[in-house]
Amino acid sequence: MKIEMTTITKSALLMLLVGCISCASPNNTAVDNEPSLYQQIGEKPAIDKIIDNLVNIIGQDEVVFAHFAQSNVTNFKEKLSVYLCHITDGPCQYNGDTMQDIHRGMYIDTNQFNHFVELFISAMDEANISYPIQNQLLARLAPLRESIFKM
Template sequence: MKRKINNKIKADVEMGMRKVTQYLMLVILLGCAACASPESSKNNSSNASLYQKIGQKPAIDNIIDNLVNLIGQDNVVFSHFAQSNVTHFKEKLSIYLCNITDGPCKYNGDTMQDIHKGMHIDTNQFNHFVELFIAAMEASNISYPIQNQLLARLAPLRESIIKM
């Protein structure tokens, strides 16, 4: 009797799992269909790098200019940048972003750990910086899907930036 109930539970759970999987698949399909606008499919032509999709160096430098302006007006993160050499920061970040988006650059500056060591950046400050970065991309008219793809490349850096 107990065995039968256990089997029934197992069957229920399996059935549930199958339904859940079906749902997830459905949404992925919906997502692919709904989001494949003509513009984005053009941008996603198979062998274009993210660097090219963003708009190469001019677009990256434009994002960085906007970012620097936003940091200058921001009271959460400005203190961390107050001592920085702006020209150096802009140059290095440009190469870093070029490198991380598969552009024709090789970043040979300090590691993220070294740069942020001793700064004791907390989660709040980090997440706030991400929002400034989003606002900078927005101001540079980077499309939402491209913004997300760039953020996806940068998100794993968090563990080498916060609480160092």
């Protein structure tokens, strides 16, 4: 009887653990067959459109342009595209430097970060991304704040 209880307890624990792993994974879209955020955005063409818009907007912006003045635009576009694909559960693996390492030494302040987010929203608007999808993407960018901010 003691052995049976132990076996049952172990099975129950295993089921709980497996269950919890599935539940705790916020990006586990394969389980419930819902389209990923990447698919809902419109995949690579939509992401690249957002980035094109963003780069054009930054080019005319007085608050953050100075940061990008010496940047390699082609490299920035490519890396950001893979990064956004990755964090929206697309078929990409971002293996670049961490957000912390990339933005270290830029001393980005709150005002600049918030302004960048506003420009990003304008870029999504221009790419005709719906507000609910915009909000989902912004929610995935929000935690980056601490890594990018004032490094």
